[in-house]
Amino acid sequence: MIEKVFKGNSRYWMWLAFLSAFVGVGAICYIRQYLFGLGLTGMGRDLSWGLYISQFTFLVGVAAGGLMLVLPYYIHNYKVFGRLTILGEFLAISAIIMCLMFIMADIGQPLRGLNMMLHPTPNSMLFWDMVVLLGYLGLNVICAWVILTAERKQVKPPKWVYFFVYLSIPFAVSIHTVTAMLYCGLPGRHFWLSAITAPRFLASAFAAGPALIVIACLVMKRVANFDAGKEAISKLTTIIMYAALINAFFVLLEFFVGYYSNIPGHKHSLEYLFFGLEHHGVVYNNLVPFMWTSVMLCFGGLGLFAYMKIRKVGTDLMVGIGCGMIFFALWLDKGLGFVLGGLVVSPLHEIVEYYPTANEIGITVGIWATGFLLVTLMYKIAVDVEHEVEA
Amino acid sequence: MDKQRRKFLKVAGATALAGISAPAVVKLTSSPAIASSEHGAAADAHGAPADAHKAAAHGAEEAPKGVRLGLLVDMRKFYGKPELLDKAIAACHKVHNVPQIDNRKSEIKWVWKAPFENVFPEHSNSHSSKIRKENDFLIMCNHCDEPPCVRVCPTQATYRLPNGIVAMDFHRCIGCRFCMMGCPYGARSFNWENPRPYIKEYNPDFPSRMRGVVEKCNFCGERIALGKEPACLEAVKESGAIVFGDLNDPGSEIREVLDKENTIQRKPSLGTKPSVFYIV
Numbered sequence: 001m002i003e004k005v006f007k008g009n010s011r012y013w014m015w016l017a018f019l020s021a022f023v024g025v026g027a028i029c030y031i032r033q034y035l036f037g038l039g040l041t042g043m044g045r046d047l048s049w050g051l052y053i054s055q056f057t058f059l060v061g062v063a064a065g066g067l068m069l070v071l072p073y074y075i076h077n078y079k080v081f082g083r084l085t086i087l088g089e090f091l092a093i094s095a096i097i098m099c100l101m102f103i104m105a106d107i108g109q110p111l112r113g114l115n116m117m118l119h120p121t122p123n124s125m126l127f128w129d130m131v132v133l134l135g136y137l138g139l140n141v142i143c144a145w146v147i148l149t150a151e152r153k154q155v156k157p158p159k160w161v162y163f164f165v166y167l168s169i170p171f172a173v174s175i176h177t178v179t180a181m182l183y184c185g186l187p188g189r190h191f192w193l194s195a196i197t198a199p200r201f202l203a204s205a206f207a208a209g210p211a212l213i214v215i216a217c218l219v220m221k222r223v224a225n226f227d228a229g230k231e232a233i234s235k236l237t238t239i240i241m242y243a244a245l246i247n248a249f250f251v252l253l254e255f256f257v258g259y260y261s262n263i264p265g266h267k268h269s270l271e272y273l274f275f276g277l278e279h280h281g282v283v284y285n286n287l288v289p290f291m292w293t294s295v296m297l298c299f300g301g302l303g304l305f306a307y308m309k310i311r312k313v314g315t316d317l318m319v320g321i322g323c324g325m326i327f328f329a330l331w332l333d334k335g336l337g338f339v340l341g342g343l344v345v346s347p348l349h350e351i352v353e354y355y356p357t358a359n360e361i362g363i364t365v366g367i368w369a370t371g372f373l374l375v376t377l378m379y380k381i382a383v384d385v386e387h388e389v390e391a
Numbered sequence: 392m393d394k395q396r397r398k399f400l401k402v403a404g405a406t407a408l409a410g411i412s413a414p415a416v417v418k419l420t421s422s423p424a425i426a427s428s429e430h431g432a433a434a435d436a437h438g439a440p441a442d443a444h445k446a447a448a449h450g451a452e453e454a455p456k457g458v459r460l461g462l463l464v465d466m467r468k469f470y471g472k473p474e475l476l477d478k479a480i481a482a483c484h485k486v487h488n489v490p491q492i493d494n495r496k497s498e499i500k501w502v503w504k505a506p507f508e509n510v511f512p513e514h515s516n517s518h519s520s521k522i523r524k525e526n527d528f529l530i531m532c533n534h535c536d537e538p539p540c541v542r543v544c545p546t547q548a549t550y551r552l553p554n555g556i557v558a559m560d561f562h563r564c565i566g567c568r569f570c571m572m573g574c575p576y577g578a579r580s581f582n583w584e585n586p587r588p589y590i591k592e593y594n595p596d597f598p599s600r601m602r603g604v605v606e607k608c609n610f611c612g613e614r615i616a617l618g619k620e621p622a623c624l625e626a627v628k629e630s631g632a633i634v635f636g637d638l639n640d641p642g643s644e645i646r647e648v649l650d651k652e653n654t655i656q657r658k659p660s661l662g663t664k665p666s667v668f669y670i671v
Contacts, residue, residue, distance in 0.1 A: 036584060037583055037584040037585065037602040038566070038581070038583050038584075038602075039496075039497055039583035039584035039601065039602075043496075043583075044495065044496030044497060044583070045495070045496065045497065045499075045577075045581065046495075046577070047581055048568045048571045048581055049568060049572060103567075106567070106568075107565050107566045107603075108564075108566020108567075108568070108581065108602065108603025108604060108605075109564065109603040109604060110563050110565075110566070111566060112546075112563070112564075112565045113564055115545075115546040115548070115565050116545050116546060116565065119546045119547050121544065121545050121546060122546050123542050124542070124543055124544055124569070125543065126567060152556075153431055182569075185543075186539065186543070186572055186573050186575075187573075187575050188539075188574075188575025189572065189575075243601070334472075346577055347574065347575050347576055347577035348505060348509040348510070348576075348577045349508065349509050349512040350509065360407070374626045
C-alpha cells in the first residue's frame with residue numbers, strides 16, 4: 001500500500017513540497033540546537049520547560065482524540081464512523097510520532113534517550129508515559145495497517161486484530177491520563193497540583209482530536225473526493241461541542257477553587273494567564289491576550305455549532321471554521337497556557353516570563369510540519385485504498 | 392459481526408486491560424511499603440522491626456537508624472556579613488567546578504543567597520523585622536528524606552544514598568529536567584550550554600560537567616568520603632555559622648544545636664522532610 005504515496009496530482013506534490021520546506025527549516029534549527037545545547041531556546045533555570053513540552057502535551061491529546069471515532073464504531077456499533085476510524089488511527093500515529101520528536105528535541109542529552117529503557121524506573125511518571133505512548137503507537141500501527149489491508153482485499157479483518165482494537169481504547173485514555181500525571185503530582189506547583197488535570201486533559205483532547213479530523217475530512221472532500229458523510233460530520237461536531245463544554249466547565253472549577261479559597265498559590269497562575277500578575281510593582285501579563293483569544297474562540301465555535309444545529313443550517317465552510325476555532329482555542333489553552341502558566345512563579349517565588357527563541361520556534365514548526373506530512377501521506381493511502389475498493 | 396461476539400470482545404477487552412494494568416496497580420499500592428522499607432531494613436538490622444512501620448503509619452517520628460546527614464545554617468552569625476555568605480558560596484563553587492555564567496537564564500548555582508521572602512515563601516512576610524528584610528539567606532539542596540526529584544527521575548540518575556545525600560549521576564542524566572520540575576526549592580541547575588569555558592579555576596579533584604545535564608549541591612559527598620567537612624562550612628569555619636553532621640546521632644554537634652535552638656525548614660508542608668535547618 002506504501003506505493004500509493006508516490007502517485008498523486010500536482011496539488012498533492014505542491015502540498016508535500018510546502019511542508020517539506022518547513023521540515024527542512026526545523027531540521028537546520030535542530031542541528032544548531034544539537035551542536036550548541038538547549039541554551040538556544042528561551043528556557044532557563046527558573047523556567048526549564050517550554051514550548052516543546054507544551055506541544056508534546058497538546059499532541060498527546062490529539063492522539064487520544066481518535067478514541068472518539070474508534071469507541072462509537074467498535075463498542076457501540078455506530079456504523080456511520082466506519083470510514084473514519086482509520087483516519088483517527090492514522091492521526092494518532094502521526095501525533096505520537098510528533099510527541100516523541102518533541103521529547104527528543106527537549107532533552108539535553110538525546111543520545112542517552114535509551115537510558116529510559118536501560119534503567120526502567122516505575123516510580124517516574126515519565127517512564128510510564130513512555131510505556132503507554134509506545135504501546136498506543138504500536139497498537140495503532142497494527143490496527144490501522146491490518147484493517148486497511150483487509151479492506152483493500154475486501155475481506156473481513158482477522159479476528160485477532162479486534163483484541164488490539166479493544167486494547168487501544170483504554171490505552172487512548174491512559175496516554176493522556178499519564179501525561180497529566182507528569183504535572184499533577186509535583187509538590188509546589190500549585191496550578192498543576194489538581195486532581196482535575198487529567199479529566200480536563202481528556203475533555204480537551206476529545207474536542208481537539210475530532211476537530212482536526214473533521215477539518216481533514218472537509219479538506220479531503222474538496223481535494224481527494226473522499227466524503228465522510230453528513231451524518232458522521234454532524235455527530236462529530238456534537239461530540240466536539242460536549243467535550244469543549246466539559247473542558248470549559250473544568251476550567252471554571254479551577255477558577256472557583258482558586259478564587260473562593262483565596263489561597264495565593266492557587267490563584268497566581270490563573271491571575272497571570274487571564275488578568276496579569278502583579279509582583280513588586282510590575283505587572284506580568286504576556287499571555288493574557290492569548291488566553292482571552294482562546295476563550296473567545298472556544299465560545300465562538302460553540303455558538304456557531306449551536307446555531308447550525310438549532311437552525312439546521314450549515315455549510316462545510318461553517319463547520320470547518322467552527323472546528324478550526326475550537327482546535328485553536330484548545331491549542332492556546334493547553335499547548336500554551338497550561339505549561340507556561342504553571343511555571344510562571346518559580347519555586348523561589350520569582351516571576352519569570354518565557355519568550356521562545358526563533359530557533360526554538362523553527363524546530364517547533366518543523367515538527368508540526370513533519371506531523372502534517374505524515375498525516376498527509378497516511379491519509380493518501382487510506383483514501384486511495386477506499387477509491388480502489390469503490391472502483 | 393453478530394451481537395454475541397461483540398459481547399465477548401467487550402469482556403475480553405476489559406479482562407486484558409485488567410491483566411495489563413495489574414502489575415502497575417500492585418506497584419502503586421505497594422509504593423508506601425517501598426518508601427518505608429528503608430526504615431524497615433534499618434530497623435531489622437537493629438533488631439526492632441515491628442514498630443518501625445507502625446510508628447511511620449501514625450505520623451510519629453520513626454526511631455532514627457543509620458546515618459542521615461544534615462546541615463544547619465545559623466543565620467544569626469551571617470546577619471550583617473554578606474561577605475561571609477559570599478565566601479561560603481565561592482568555596483563551594485570553586486571546589487565543584489561550578490561555571491560562573493553571569494546570565495540569569497543560564498546560570499548554575501549549587502549554593503547561593505536570596506531574600507527571606509523567596510527562601511521561605513510559606514512563612515509570614517508581613518511586618519518582618521529589619522534584620523530579616525536587610526539580609527540574604529543561604530540556600531542549597533535540602534537533601535530531602537522524601538525527595539520529589541528522585542521520585543520523578545526516569546533513569547535513576549538522581550538517587551538517595553544510604554547516608555541521606557541526594558546524589559546525581561551526571562553520566563546517566565538524559566537532561567529531561569523533570570527533577571527541576573519536581574524540586575519545590577529550585578535547587579537544581581541545568582547546563583544549557585557547554586559549561587567548561589566558564590570554569591575559572593579548574594579543580595582536577597572533581598569532575599566538570601558537560602552540557603545537557605542537571606546538577607546541584609551534593610552535600611560534599613566526595614569530601615565527606617575523605618573525612619573532610621563540606622566546603623561551605625570549611626570556608627566559614629571560624630564563625631560557626633554552618634553545622635554539619637548526623638541527624639540520627641543524638642550526640643552529634645548538629646543534634647545538640649537542634650535540641651537547644653528553635654529551627655525552621657523550607658516549605659515543611661510539602662512533606663519532603665528537608666535535611667537543611669535554619670536558625671533565623
